[in-house]
Amino acid sequence: MRFGVSAPGKVILHGEHAVVYGKGAVAVSIDLRTEIRVEPCADVVLLLTNLKHEFRWPLQKFDQLSDMSLVDSEIAQPTEQVLKKLHEAFDITPQSKCYGSIITFLFLYISISRKAKQESVGAKIVVSSALPIGGGLGSSAAYSVALAAAILRLYGAVKSTHGVPSEEDLSLINKWSFQSETILHGKPSGIDNSVCTFGGALLFRLGKIQELTSRIPLYNILLVNTKVPRDTKQLVASVRSRAERQRKIFCAVLDAVDEVSSQCWLNLRDSNLTNEQQYQAAAELIAINHHLMNAIGAGHPQLDKMVSLASAAGFSSKLTGAGGGGCGFVLIEIIESADESKSTNERVASLKTQLEENGMQCWQVAMGCPGIMYSA
Amino acid sequence: MRFGVSAPGKVILHGEHAVVYGKGAVAVSIDLRTEIRVEPCADVVLLLTNLKHEFRWPLQKFDQLSDMSLVDSEIAQPTEQVLKKLHEAFDITPQSKCYGSIITFLFLYISISRKAKQESVGAKIVVSSALPIGGGLGSSAAYSVALAAAILRLYGAVKSTHGVPSEEDLSLINKWSFQSETILHGKPSGIDNSVCTFGGALLFRLGKIQELTSRIPLYNILLVNTKVPRDTKQLVASVRSRAERQRKIFCAVLDAVDEVSSQCWLNLRDSNLTNEQQYQAAAELIAINHHLMNAIGAGHPQLDKMVSLASAAGFSSKLTGAGGGGCGFVLIEIIESADESKSTNERVASLKTQLEENGMQCWQVAMGCPGIMYSA
Numbered sequence: 001m002r003f004g005v006s007a008p009g010k011v012i013l014h015g016e017h018a019v020v021y022g023k024g025a026v027a028v029s030i031d032l033r034t035e036i037r038v039e040p041c042a043d044v045v046l047l048l049t050n051l052k053h054e055f056r057w058p059l060q061k062f063d064q065l066s067d068m069s070l071v072d073s074e075i076a077q078p079t080e081q082v083l084k085k086l087h088e089a090f091d092i093t094p095q096s097k098c099y100g101s102i103i104t105f106l107f108l109y110i111s112i113s114r115k116a117k118q119e120s121v122g123a124k125i126v127v128s129s130a131l132p133i134g135g136g137l138g139s140s141a142a143y144s145v146a147l148a149a150a151i152l153r154l155y156g157a158v159k160s161t162h163g164v165p166s167e168e169d170l171s172l173i174n175k176w177s178f179q180s181e182t183i184l185h186g187k188p189s190g191i192d193n194s195v196c197t198f199g200g201a202l203l204f205r206l207g208k209i210q211e212l213t214s215r216i217p218l219y220n221i222l223l224v225n226t227k228v229p230r231d232t233k234q235l236v237a238s239v240r241s242r243a244e245r246q247r248k249i250f251c252a253v254l255d256a257v258d259e260v261s262s263q264c265w266l267n268l269r270d271s272n273l274t275n276e277q278q279y280q281a282a283a284e285l286i287a288i289n290h291h292l293m294n295a296i297g298a299g300h301p302q303l304d305k306m307v308s309l310a311s312a313a314g315f316s317s318k319l320t321g322a323g324g325g326g327c328g329f330v331l332i333e334i335i336e337s338a339d340e341s342k343s344t345n346e347r348v349a350s351l352k353t354q355l356e357e358n359g360m361q362c363w364q365v366a367m368g369c370p371g372i373m374y375s376a
Numbered sequence: 377m378r379f380g381v382s383a384p385g386k387v388i389l390h391g392e393h394a395v396v397y398g399k400g401a402v403a404v405s406i407d408l409r410t411e412i413r414v415e416p417c418a419d420v421v422l423l424l425t426n427l428k429h430e431f432r433w434p435l436q437k438f439d440q441l442s443d444m445s446l447v448d449s450e451i452a453q454p455t456e457q458v459l460k461k462l463h464e465a466f467d468i469t470p471q472s473k474c475y476g477s478i479i480t481f482l483f484l485y486i487s488i489s490r491k492a493k494q495e496s497v498g499a500k501i502v503v504s505s506a507l508p509i510g511g512g513l514g515s516s517a518a519y520s521v522a523l524a525a526a527i528l529r530l531y532g533a534v535k536s537t538h539g540v541p542s543e544e545d546l547s548l549i550n551k552w553s554f555q556s557e558t559i560l561h562g563k564p565s566g567i568d569n570s571v572c573t574f575g576g577a578l579l580f581r582l583g584k585i586q587e588l589t590s591r592i593p594l595y596n597i598l599l600v601n602t603k604v605p606r607d608t609k610q611l612v613a614s615v616r617s618r619a620e621r622q623r624k625i626f627c628a629v630l631d632a633v634d635e636v637s638s639q640c641w642l643n644l645r646d647s648n649l650t651n652e653q654q655y656q657a658a659a660e661l662i663a664i665n666h667h668l669m670n671a672i673g674a675g676h677p678q679l680d681k682m683v684s685l686a687s688a689a690g691f692s693s694k695l696t697g698a699g700g701g702g703c704g705f706v707l708i709e710i711i712e713s714a715d716e717s718k719s720t721n722e723r724v725a726s727l728k729t730q731l732e733e734n735g736m737q738c739w740q741v742a743m744g745c746p747g748i749m750y751s752a
Contacts, residue, residue: 295667311677312677
């Protein structure tokens with residue numbers, strides 16, 4: 001059996017940090033994809049091309065684990081007991097090289113075959129990704145989603161074989177990828193795997209996810225990596241400490257962020273807005289929210305540099321993810337004529353040059369693209 | 377009769393724009409003063425040294441106006457009728473050179489003499505000011521306050537003759553200067569003339585003013601004029617237009633600004649805080665509020681430049697006044713030892729150089745200084 005599958009990355013449009021305090025967040029897919037090729041093989045092989053690592057296990061290793069306890073539900077859960085068995089059988093520990101990639105792979109490979117009531121089959125799984133790792137762009141979720149989709153198809157657990165899977169199959173892929181994310185992140189919100197599975201945009205608030213896969217204007221954005229290393233845990237802690245010192249101010253700012261997410265969601269769903277109106281509304285919300293992120297202490301001088309260069313070029317820009325460095329994005333208007341396209345492209349190219357001169361890395365990508373996609 | 381009088385300028389620490397929507401604002405006096413020398417003279421002479429203009433009127437002009445109607449209260453009011461009489465008697469119109477300075481002078485000079493039931497006396501009034509005009513630093517209020525104090529003393533309407541006037545005299549000076557501000561600004565809030573009269577700091581909310589003249593840490597600030605011309609009316613209108621488009625977000629941001637003003641006021645009044653604690657709290661509120669001003673659209677790239685240069689030097693900074701250019705300030709810590717002083721002075725000097733290299737003008741001034749002061 002040979003086939004391909006891919007999953008997009010994501011950006012948080014609005015609501016980073018605020019989501020920790022029960023406020024809304026809006027995430028959208030981006031067309032930087034993680035691709036998996038599945039090819040026949042006698043062994044089970046995981047080739048991580050970006051990391052230049054190949055892992056190979058004989059098939060009988062997998063069959064030895066036929067007694068692996070799985071909870072009696074549609075989806076297996078990576079309990080401590082399950083992970084312990086995998087550690088023992090495959091001689092790995094959390095300190096092993098590429099541990100996260102391997103343990104999620106093994107968990108999905110074995111659990112899905114058991115759930116499908118099939119014997120393990122050999123396969124070569126080749127993973128490559130256009131997403132930078134650890135940049136807050138959903139690299140781990142895209143990996144989990146693409147992997148779940150690949151293994152589910154390998155074991156005939158989904159019916160879809162080409163293009164966008166059916167709603168039912170998407171839902172199953174999403175559930176498995178959430179388990180994989182649980183291994184990697186403890187208690188994930190489910191935002192990342194959902195947006196990488198379904199594509200489009202989603203609104204997340206207090207554990208509830210609303211998805212929107214149609215009528216999203218396909219903005220382009222310029223994704224910007226400031227190259228400033230960030231420490232998400234440290235940053236979340238420092239934001240929390242400001243929150244504690246300035247509780248009332250902080251609550252009011254988070255209410256403002258919550259309103260930004262709500263308004264963004266309303267605009268995305270409003271089919272009466274023209275593209276130009278959608279763009280103007282989106283641009284204003286992005287500009288406002290960057291300043292609110294600064295107010296809660298999630299900013300960084302390089303992110304402000306990005307915003308000021310973008311602003312001078314007539315574009316709206318904000319940090320995305322935890323902030324304090326890391327990535328941001330610049331919203332690029334929807335192009336409706338060839339003339340506009342030329343002028344916009346020139347402005348974007350010139351901005352890109354300036355950002356790069358300031359040590360940043362840029363990718364121009366489409367937002368709101370499809371989620372999981374199968375190919376031949 | 378010869379004497380001097382001076383009044384300080386002011387900065388808005390927090391609450392610009394928000395105050396228009398009923399939120400709190402905190403203003404403090406700054407030690408850039410408008411000084412008036414009063415000297416004997418046969419005529420009535422107003423010498424505006426900064427503007428290099430002298431106006432001279434024969435004394436009988438003033439006595440001709442003995443029938444000028446004044447409402448029957450402690451303070452005269454510059455009604456349309458009163459202003460019309462002044463225009464006719466002195467042959468001026470709102471288009472005349474230095475109109476604002478002249479009309480307020482004439483109104484106060486004549487009204488105060490009538491209230492004091494005295495004939496007009498000749499005097500040379502020499503005005504000079506360290507305050508830039510139109511920079512949002514209270515140049516007009518300092519002029520009104522110093523002028524009212526000078527004329528009240530000239531006509532024996534106040535008892536104080538040296539140093540800080542009595543509470544009663546301060547209150548009278550404040551009332552007259554408010555009338556003068558009414559001529560210049562239509563419906564002034566009363567913040568500016570109050571802080572220039574009383575000095576120290578004040579909290580203004582919904583027409584109510586709380587004053588604080590003691591226990592204010594005398595921070596130094598670096599006042600920064602970005603030299604970007606601003607148009608307050610246009611800026612207030614553009615902020616209002618964003619407010620209307622993004623009503624809920626805007627309300628939440630203004631609530632946050634209101635909390636900043638409240639917290640600032642609590643900190644200024646809290647005698648249990650050490651100087652270091654006061655400074656840290658003040659610095660954090662200033663940093664937060666600059667971003668909130670950006671979020672409502674009152675920012676400008678040069679103001680952000682100021683904030684980022686200050687931040688890199690370890691100082692907290694924000695715009696003051698309407699924004700969109702104009703002025704900002706950098707908070708300088710309270711210096712408790714000679715060693716610290718040297719290090720701080722060096723950092724401030726280096727920051728000043730950088731700001732000047734970026735086309736800005738700086739003055740290091742004390743905040744929270746005394747208000748009106750008489751001298752020999």
